[in-house]
Amino acid sequence: MNSRRLIILVVATVAVAAGTLTSRWYASPPPAPRAATVLPTPMELPEFSLLDQDGRAVSSDVFNGQWNLVFFGFTHCPDICPMTLQVLANAKRQLGEAGQDPLPRIVLVSVDPERDTPESLRQYIDYFGDGNLGITGELAQIRKLTNALGIFFEKIPRDDGDYTVSHSAVVLLVNPRGQFQALFGAPHDADTYVHDLPIILARP
Amino acid sequence: MRRSFSLLLFILAACAADEAPLVATDIVIKAPMPGMRISAGYLTLHNNSDAAITITKISSPQFGAIEMHETRIEDNVSRMVALAEVTIAAGSAVSLEPGGKHLMLMRPADDLDVVTLDFHAGEDVILTLATKVER
Numbered sequence A: 001m002n003s004r005r006l007i008i009l010v011v012a013t014v015a016v017a018a019g020t021l022t023s024r025w026y027a028s029p030p031p032a033p034r035a036a037t038v039l040p041t042p043m044e045l046p047e048f049s050l051l052d053q054d055g056r057a058v059s060s061d062v063f064n065g066q067w068n069l070v071f072f073g074f075t076h077c078p079d080i081c082p083m084t085l086q087v088l089a090n091a092k093r094q095l096g097e098a099g100q101d102p103l104p105r106i107v108l109v110s111v112d113p114e115r116d117t118p119e120s121l122r123q124y125i126d127y128f129g130d131g132n133l134g135i136t137g138e139l140a141q142i143r144k145l146t147n148a149l150g151i152f153f154e155k156i157p158r159d160d161g162d163y164t165v166s167h168s169a170v171v172l173l174v175n176p177r178g179q180f181q182a183l184f185g186a187p188h189d190a191d192t193y194v195h196d197l198p199i200i201l202a203r204p
Numbered sequence B: 001m002r003r004s005f006s007l008l009l010f011i012l013a014a015c016a017a018d019e020a021p022l023v024a025t026d027i028v029i030k031a032p033m034p035g036m037r038i039s040a041g042y043l044t045l046h047n048n049s050d051a052a053i054t055i056t057k058i059s060s061p062q063f064g065a066i067e068m069h070e071t072r073i074e075d076n077v078s079r080m081v082a083l084a085e086v087t088i089a090a091g092s093a094v095s096l097e098p099g100g101k102h103l104m105l106m107r108p109a110d111d112l113d114v115v116t117l118d119f120h121a122g123e124d125v126i127l128t129l130a131t132k133v134e135r
Helices: A003-026 A080-097 A120-126 A139-149 A190-202 B002-015
Strands: A035-043 A051-054 A068-073 A103-109 A133-136 A152-158 A164-169 A171-172 A178-182 B024-029 B039-048 B053-055 B056-058 B061-076 B079-084 B086-088 B094-095 B100-107 B112-121 B124-132
Touching: A003 A080, A068 A080, A068 A164, A080 A103, A080 A190, A103 A120, A103 A139, A178 A190, B002 B094, B002 B100, B024 B112, B024 B124, B039 B053, B039 B086, B086 B094, B094 B100
Parallel strands: A068 A103, A103 A133
Antiparallel strands: A035 A178, A051 A133, A068 A171, A152 A164, A164 B079, A171 A178, B024 B039, B039 B094, B039 B100, B053 B086, B053 B112, B056 B112, B061 B079, B061 B100, B112 B124
16 A cells, blocks of 8 residues: 555545544434423322222322323313313324324322212213323322422312312323323423423333 | 304304304303313304493303303412403403313203303393304
């Protein structure tokens, strides 16, 4: 090999190496969630003793084994609760159609256990599709869960003796290890979930 | 069938629009969820007159009571606020839609199908509409 060929080879090698390094340097970052707040360290849930929509006793391990989108609401809520659950159901359907696997389960935790029996909760959540989970039970046990997660709710009396409940409108993502991993703030729209969930669920 | 009924209502509303001071569009009266005695209604109210219109009451033979409510989300907390009245400024419209102002429909009749709603402005019924409930 003469010196001229050697120089060309060296220059070419350096150019290829530089190109590779530069392209790595400028490579687009991994996709980031658009709206979800992902906890740097997922948070363990407290122990609780509640009932599912079939009246079975459940504790914090009820979330284990699948991803869960958890909303805190109540069945006597005609506007925001069905609206939010419909958004989650629409997002889940769209994700399913796009081939997302696994799909999260939709969970409604009652903030009105006084009126929300397992039976009424079952009718309510079944309206939004199959495989949804409803959780109700003793108020003190629900408070254990909501207090740990920073979920607010408050009974508000009405003039006619009835009452309504003000409540946090966030949706929490609980991972298959039963840990609180991400939070979606209100107002909710299906596009956000369709965009963000595959990114979060793909992370180890 | 539902679509043609809605279309008929829309045509009737459109025909009446010239003279009616208040016209409703995008009407959705939700059937109560299974096992529930409460539901929500949504619509847009157009004020075609040159004076503000204030809705003070809504009544219906198919519901024990109807209230005007607003869902307000502040700091990620949802609160339901009862509205004593809703005012539509002259020549403008107010939308009642999910997550905002809405009608809270209480104590529905059994076998809800077509519902009639009377919108009161003080002593007067200023708008009557009929629509099928959405299931």
